[in-house]
Amino acid sequence: MRFYCLHEGFYEGVQLRLDQLKAACDQLNVEFVAINSLTADYSNLPTLAKTDLLYNATRGSEILETLLLNKDVTTFYIRNPDFVVSNPDTTKYSILHDKANLLSPKTIFNITADRQLLKNYVDYLDGFPIIIKATGSTRGIGTMKIDSWQNLVSTVDYLITTGDKFILRQFIKAKSGCRLIVLGNEVIAGADFTMNENDFRNAVDLTQVKYTKRTYPETVNQAAVKATHLANVELSGVDFLEDENGNFYLLEVNFPTGFSGLIDVCGVDIPLKMVDYLKKKADGKN
Secondary structure (H helix, E strand, C coil): CEEEEEECCCCCCHHHHHHHHHHHHHHCCCEEEEEECCCCCCCCCCCCCCCEEEEECCCCCHHHHHHHCCCCCECCECCCCCCCCCCCCCHHHHHHHHHCCCCCCCEECCCCCCHHHHHHHHHHCCCCCEEEEECCCCCCCCEEEECCHHHHHHHHHHHHHHCCCEEEEECCCEEEEEEEEEECCEEEEEEEECCCCCCCCCCCCHHHCCEEECCCCHHHHHHHHHHHHHCCECEEEEEEEEECCCCEEEEEEECCCCCHHHHHHHCCCHHHHHHHHHHHHHCCCC
């Protein structure tokens, strides 16, 4: 049995993630095969069987993953897709979560320069401040806090010219951020992360993120699991915000997901559970 672990180059945290997954494979007697999509030999790719495990561990590599996917190979997908779309764009998942009423903040899934529509949107989003977020952005880059009508119209007029896609979202005054790791039908690890005092975005500088282990209400756990399954995956990192009144708001489902920062904090060997889950799934035990 082999665990094919895809990645696209080496950005912050990638090598650590690969090392942790390899250590899990070694412990479970599974051969670990890392493939960098930037240096792979596309003329000589392996054909994967059910006893092969496939996980794209980082952003990117969607083309390579699509080439390796078939109906038999064992993955974290509920149903192996025919092709893989851009992983960083979580907007497609947010639409499903919004339709399912999964504790989601109010969201408008398209911006416009039409002044009357913008007024309607501001009212719907409970007034200023509101958030504009670029679809496909990560770590808070492309997320903007808009505090006034003048700021909104001048910003939107420019953004329309870029040809990029953006959403409008209700601003949540948060006391904490929350990351829950879902595997299968349960939350296997969860932790609050500190809010940035000088920036409403929390993941711009991951070196400043500090986690604190926490057990969340069952309603939040259930929302995290359902949101993950709606994204057609059995593994994810689900992010929530908790406001000052204890209300939780589902922000996004991340697949693939970072997990390294929660291992020691939560006392859970997350990569070992991941590999073991896929191994049992390949053996028909999940």
